[in-house]
Amino acid sequence: MYIFIVNVHAGEGKGKKVFEKLKKDKSYNLLESRTFFTEYEGHATALAAQVAKSFGNRITCIVIVGGDGTLHEVMNGVKKYPDVKIAFIPAGSGNDFARGCKLPKKKQKLLFNQIVQYPSWKPYWFxxxxxxxxxxxxxxxxxxxxxxxxxxxxxxxxxxxxxxxxxxxxxxxxxxxxxxxxxxxxxxxxxxxxxxxxxxxxxxxxxxxxxxxxxxxxxxxxxxxxxxxxxxxxxxxxxxxxxxxxxxxxxxxxxxxxxxxxxxxxxxxxxxxxxxxxxxxxxxxxxxxxxxxxxxxxxxxxxxxxxxx
CATH class of the missing domain: 2.60.200.40 (Tumour Suppressor Smad4)
Structure with a gap:
């Protein structure tokens, strides 16, 4: 199961635009997935902790659509769940994590398909x-x-x-x-x-x-x-x-x-x-x-x- 945590307000609405494009992709509609939207600062932390506890090893990965702040919140939410894999689709204003990990900052749809079809899981030490x-x-x-x-x-x-x-x-x-x-x-x-x-x-x-x-x-x-x-x-x-x-x-x-x-x-x-x-x-x-x-x-x-x- 793919868990999507989406910050539609990231990048002053860029998060919403990116996710709208992803929803139209055939791959998205074929996935077993659940999507959650953040509503306030700190909400992504609570959502991530909740889904990690509820779905456990059924989670293929958590896909974050948002900025570096959303990523920061999610990883603190899954702090006690080190086996949960994380994929990031940048939609913020700074996107330094995407740069550091050599992720494309503009071709989000291409990145989404890569995550689903041939993910590149590598270790990261927070x-x-x-x-x-x-x-x-x-x-x-x-x-x-x-x-x-x-x-x-x-x-x-x-x-x-x-x-x-x-x-x-x-x-x-x-x-x-x-x-x-x-x-x-x-x-x-x-x-x-x-x-x-x-x-x-x-x-x-x-x-x-x-x-x-x-x-x-x-x-x-x-x-x-x-x-x-x-x-x-x-x-x-x-x-x-x-x-x-x-x-x-x-x-x-x-x-x-x-x-x-x-x-x-x-x-x-x-x-x-x-x-x-x-x-x-x-x-x-x-x-x-x-x-x-x-x-x-x-x-x-x-x-x-x-x-x-």
């Missing part, structure tokens, strides 16, 4: 983040988790009216760029300790710390160009003690992956990372934002089967 240990449950993430500037830009972009307008015209990446320019001149650097596999690194004027599974964030920016999906470690980028004008230069070059040559950019790999932020900081996890003072990040011990290339 990240696990435990924020402010005493008060929060661990959250899984597919793409990245970031602290500081990255998170403040994500929050501004999520709340911006222009994001809806730009998404309708397929300029979702531009909303992140505009939010970046707004935050650039008001951002206050953070004092952070990053403990990577037991090695402590202190940063007095940190702009951002980003921990990622693959190269992309912010709707196509190659934040860590050489990152590759693997089960051994994350890729970590720290931006520290850099003048504002140079931050702008960095984000101009980040689409091409040329920013890594800047001396203020620190890159390393680690499997276990602990972040301690003096006075706290905003964070973003797969685009969802919040606030914390500390965070422990680990690779999941088990891999999940994801349709990817």
């Amino acid at each position: 990240g696990q983040a435990l924020k402010d240990k005493s008060t929060n449950k661990a959250v899984l993430f597919a793409n990245s988790i970031g602290f500081g500037f990255d998170a403040e830009v994500a929050k501004r972009a999520n709340e911006a009216v222009y994001k809806r307008i730009l998404n309708k015209w397929n300029f979702g990446t531009l909303s992140y760029t505009l939010a970046l320019l707004q935050v650039l001149f008001s951002f206050t650097t953070k004092e952070m300790d990053v403990i990577a596999d037991g090695q402590k690194k202190s940063f007095k004027k940190a702009w951002m710390v980003t921990i990622t599974n693959h190269p992309y964030f912010g709707g196509g920016m190659k934040i860590v160009p050489l990152a590759r999906i693997n089960g051994d470690y994350f890729y970590v980028l720290v931006l520290d003690n850099i003048p504002r004008w140079k931050v702008l230069l960095l984000f101009i070059t980040v689409f091409f992956g040329k920013h890594t040559s800047l001396k203020e950019v620190h890159l390393f790999k680690a499997k276990h990372i602990d972040i301690h932020i003096k006075s706290g900081s905003k964070y973003q996890v797969d685009g969802h934002t919040g606030f914390c003072h500390s965070c422990s990040i680990r690779k999941e011990n088990i891999s999940r089967q994801i349709n990817r290339f």
Whole structure:
């Protein structure tokens, strides 16, 4: 049985358009399937948990039609069900997971037929983040988790009216760029300790710390160009003690992956990372934002089967 979880509001209605096309495909009508539509933020998590519990090993896979946020919710819903396979049909504004997994972002109907006829199941190791240990449950993430500037830009972009307008015209990446320019001149650097596999690194004027599974964030920016999906470690980028004008230069070059040559950019790999932020900081996890003072990040011990290339 194929379970479809559809966010019709993803990408300002793109999710609905994509699913309408899929419904007209002969393969869809021949499938044994159940379709569920999300109605509010967090609903995909509840739906995924419910179907995984109810249908168990009858599930061939869960097919997600939506954006990275919908994917984030679904995988947290099936956190206790590691055998459930996940296929993703991108219909959001950023679609960084699709980029990282080399999924087509526009040929969704072709991708759907590939999922049904000859799926490419490969292991994927989600990240696990435990924020402010005493008060929060661990959250899984597919793409990245970031602290500081990255998170403040994500929050501004999520709340911006222009994001809806730009998404309708397929300029979702531009909303992140505009939010970046707004935050650039008001951002206050953070004092952070990053403990990577037991090695402590202190940063007095940190702009951002980003921990990622693959190269992309912010709707196509190659934040860590050489990152590759693997089960051994994350890729970590720290931006520290850099003048504002140079931050702008960095984000101009980040689409091409040329920013890594800047001396203020620190890159390393680690499997276990602990972040301690003096006075706290905003964070973003797969685009969802919040606030914390500390965070422990680990690779999941088990891999999940994801349709990817």
